[in-house]
Amino acid sequence: MSGVDDRELARLFRTALEGDERAYGDFLRITADLIRAWARRRAIAGxxxxxxxxxxxxxxxxxxxTWRSDGPLAPWLYAIGRHKLVDALRRQGRYPRVEIGEVEDRLAAEEEETVRDWEIGRALATLTPGQxxxxxxxxxxxxxxxxxxxxLDMNETAVRVALHRGLAAIARRFGRD
Known part of the structure; x- marks a missing residue:
């Protein structure tokens, strides 16, 4: 869920269902951000x-x-989102006309972003936890x-040293000395 812990989100929702308005506001704000990112990747022109x-x-x-409080929350949220996306597509018509130029850049960007995220994760995995x-x-x-x-509760010098060593380790690992 892009950095958001499902258990924490479920805890917020449970608390909200028990009547905590602040928790409900926090839950809705976080959920809106998650669904917004998800919808942007899937929405087509129009x-x-x-x-x-x-x-x-x-x-x-x-x-x-309808949410089972003993189950995960993210699948329930995204299932509702999928249904709303399908409803929107149905309202748009059976054969929406989309010029390839309208979505070409977005499709290429999604692929590039996925590869970039994978590469960053791969590079970070080679470092010590502190780096x-x-x-x-x-x-x-x-x-x-x-x-x-x-x-990180560190002094700035230690951060600079860890950053330098971490980037140097990535450069060595991936052949860019």
Whole structure:
């Protein structure tokens, strides 16, 4: 689920179902982000992913009593999203006309993004846990040295050293000295 823990999301939803409005707000915000990213990858020309997000959130609210609290939450969420996507496609018509040029860039970008994510994961897997957390914070998440140092409870010099060693290890491993 792209970095979101299903157990944590399920805990939020359970708490929300027990009446905690703040938990429900947090759950809806996180879920909206997840469904939005999912819908953007699947929507074709003529479909607004935001419409799918809104319809999915409404359906989750209406059907919240159907989720089995002892089961995983993500499959239930994405099943509702899939149904809303199919409904939107049906409303669009049996044979929507889509010019290949309209989706060509998006399809290429999705493939490139998937390969890039795999390559980044492969490179990070070669590092020690400390180097991995520093390289991830700075090179993947885009944090500054100072932000990474604060979030990792390290001093800035140690972050710089770990970053340098981590990037050097990746360069050696993948043949770019």
């Amino acid at each position: 479909l607004d992913p935001e419409d799918i997000v809104q319809e999915t959130l409404l359906a989750i609210h209406v059907k919240r009593h 991995r957390s520093v390289v991830t914070a700075i090179s993947v998440e885009g944090r500054t040295i100072a932000e990474a140092a604060r979030s």
